[in-house]
Amino acid sequence: MLKHLEQQLAERESQSLRRRRRVAETACAPRQTVTAHDGTPRELLTFCSNDYLGLANHPALIEALAEGARLYGAGSGASHLICGHSRAHALLEDDLAEMMSPHLPEVRALYFCTGYLANLAVLTALGDAQTTIYTDLLNHASLIDGARLAKAAVHTYPHNDLTGLARRLAACSTPRKLIVTDGVFSMDGDLARLPELLALAEQHDAYILVDDAHGFGVLGEQGRGVLSHFGLRSERLICMGTLGKAAGVGGAFVAAHRTFIDWLVQSARAYIYTTAAPPAVAHAVRASLRLIRGDEGDQRRQHLHALITALRAGVPEVLGEVLNQRGWRLAESHTAIQPLIVGGSAEALAIAAGLETQGLWVPAIRPPTVPSGSARLRITLSAAHRLDDVERLLAGLAAAARGAGDAEGTT
Template identity: 45%
Template sequence: MPVSKAWRERLTNARDTRQCAQQWRARRIKQPGQLDFAGNDYLGLAKDPRVQAAQVEGARRFGAGAGASHLVNGHLAVHEALEEALAAWTGRERALLFSTGYMANLGVLQALAGTDTAIFHDRLNHASLLDGSALSGARSRRYHHNDIDDLTRLMTRSGCACKLVVSDGIFSMDGDVADIAALARVSQQHNAWLMIDDAHGLGVTGANGSGCVGPHWGSQQVPILVGTLGKALGTAGAFVAGDSLLIDHLIQFARSYVYTTAQPPGVATATLEALTIVQREPEHRERLERHIDYFRKEALRLNLPLGKSRTPIQPLCLKSESRLLLWAERLHHAGIDVGAIRPPTVPKCESRLRVTLSASHSRSDIDQLLETLNTCRREVP
């Protein structure tokens, strides 16, 4: 069989299998005027005129791109200033910028772990954390979601000297929060390091929006903190925060940091402005909290299949892929975008609409969403 034919058959079979399972993903071009309940711009800063102006000014001063990796000559003064600001915000000694959250998680786990390391993952951790473990070659075990007893059992059985516990701070598909205190306690009992990916917590929770792992959590309790800049801060990129020993190690050994072009300086400048807004203007978080309370109260009144989340991520579990797709299509035609999440992103029979709330929404926006969801509930049971 010709090689090209074998490859075409391989790709065709993969496509057909996923389409038959109603799990085929399709991209839609985001249209002006659509109500966005699918994105992660939790504080509405992506369209804040101050953040936009800062990005333009940063590009004007430093150029459209950094021009090289951080270790060649792409590390600019604005990158250094942003790293210092992020370290201060999260109460850590230092911070290190990465181009994306996915690259940050790959880089940390690849740089720290190896075949002599045991990594313990919450079963619902983000794909980038699981992929980072696979890349490292470490022995990886997954404990039941938010189950400290199961984690303790697995760690007790491990004979590895270097253990690493890894968890999302806020879980991206369910919106629930990890028990950071219990994870820190168990990790210390077993001489393990704890790594928290607080992508969905930073800017949304904690003092000054410092997230699930703010300054009150020291580097001894949570040695590795990962955060993204493209969610509540409204820009793009990510960072890792910790002590100098950790950051120096990542600069030398994290391949996704060493071998990639530095973040565009306009993005770094915009992020500095967004960070200032988050810390000085708590009203954005307060408005978001009111939206969460209102949506949950009304969704429960309408008997929608609402999860237990108290965060901006509000899942509606519809279970079947076909029902989910019908609801999502109805919403889209009504001018509302909501994430339609199916396996393999979530477990089988746990397909759901992932509603995400933002401070930029109005009460009437939320009412329109609730009215359309209620129509779906009545007409597409």
């Protein structure tokens, strides 16, 4: 087996697909000291986190985490159904249910250790052999894995292609149907066509699991996410939101009609058979929700949108003809995820390396995370960035594009 794995690793290396971690020496923030695999620490201006509101290093959340530890200790000690379900978890679930109540009738919420587990939990608990799961081609890996683990039949529909989906739903032979979609697509930044999906669900008696990992905190009134952005309300909607991205702390929640939540507590193995997250984390998430829903949240969302507008206006200005000549494309996204799609994995790595020499960290995302031939720089913006950070990134992109062109002898 070792020999086989060594060959696999060498193959990945030769295809520019080998993944490597870096060590962050300082807190998640636009300016971060990072040690790469050569062992040298450097300060980089980063455009890679999902800390969209810049809350991960917020003094109020650091204090709430410490206060939570003083009140409830460091760990939960057990799974929720044994004795790990603390007052902090219960209060957080009440807060989340209240927050999502404009969109979900008779709503309850359930707090999970991670979004990955939450998606596995919902899909395996609802996706029995009498159910068909319909899943968008570009859904997050956790939704794909949840569908694989479920006993349901699974149909994957082309990205946001509702005509094909409607045909499939009309031909469905199982009594129950579950449509599954990212709210904001994690590697593209575009939105699911949720109003039309909900109309289809009503027409065909289906339910929808919306993964709002990248919309919660950022979109909609008080940061309620993509359901608020589209002004939707229905008992057919099940919303999963993560709390380690815009909320800046960790964990995830599922909010839905109370019957769904009761069923998850009875049957979702990814909820039942794992130790509850530390209560202090839940306590800190409660503090984060207060910030997200208040004036500070509004100000941070406004600033984030100004940064998104500046980046989208600046890319064609600084890259100009390069975009056409090299077949690069800034994805059609109006969220904090602004991918620059370049095509080949080696090219994406070369541009990321060119940016890094200028002190900028933008991750190159390659297959299998994205489809083959669509490797990209996944630029993410945060309310913790300043406008001049975006200007520095734009100048860096122009220089990296020139560098990549020189290397190929095209300029």
